[in-house]
Amino acid sequence: MKKEHKTPPPLSSAALYILLALANEDLHGYGIIQEISRQSEGGYRIGPGTLYDNLKKLVDQKFVVDAPRSSRTQGDDRRFYRLTATGKAALSSEVDRLQSIVLEAQLRLRERKPRNA
Amino acid sequence: MRSFLRLAYRAILQLHPYAFRAEFSEEMLWIFDQQLRDKKSRDSTSAHLLFDGVRSLVTQHAKPRIQHTETVNRYYCEIDSSLPAFRFTQAGMIVLSCLCCLFSIGLFVSMMIPKLTVLDAARQKDWLLTRVKIFSSLPTPAPQRSTANLRAGVNR
The missing domain is CATH 1.20.5 (Single alpha-helices involved in coiled-coils or other helix-helix interfaces)
Structure with a gap:
């Protein structure tokens, strides 16, 4: 019997950035947007629509959950999101995938010879 | 102008499916206000935010309606009452x-x-x-x- 080796589908850029933003700490929606902007040095900006589309998808996939209320500061009614163990695994497998692409690309670019050499 | 933009964004949010709207619309509106208040990017942000809202609206409606409806003893079933x-x-x-x-x-x-x-x-x-x-x-x-x-x- 063949062993099925399932690789998770690649994440979209928005989903990857959201998971990266939540990797260190629990954040609310606006915090995630600011963290993404900081990580990408302003190069990648997402609006609330894209953010919550992707957050909903990630919550459905159990990559992200609502952080419990006890961990928030008092009087803060905003929802905080937390990366789950499954989400962490998905993020690390995505990073591995990107790393292998980068390695392959670097190898090919180094090996490339000029046509009329 | 800002109130008009807010009204337009609220209208876009109202057109989202009910489940999505109930869960995220308040937060989305709050972020919209925060981003408009941010003086650094006010000029370009308003158009970007409105476009983002419309894109989210299309995405939410274009998704196939495979919903995990909660059933209790096969008697209760959640009904989606949104007006698409x-x-x-x-x-x-x-x-x-x-x-x-x-x-x-x-x-x-x-x-x-x-x-x-x-x-x-x-x-x-x-x-x-x-x-x-x-x-x-x-x-x-x-x-x-x-x-x-x-x-x-x-x-x-």
């Missing part, structure tokens, strides 16, 4: 086509039965109406030959 945007569009199209039909029928009747719709010159000026003369542009039929002329032609 395509139904509004369909209703709008039906109303628009009905209006077009009424207009074309009115135009047809006014041309075919001129006596019914003759307006005096003063009213025409008041309502900025002009008479449409379609029949004048049609070619006039050739005069029919009399039977005597036809017979004369055959004899020749």
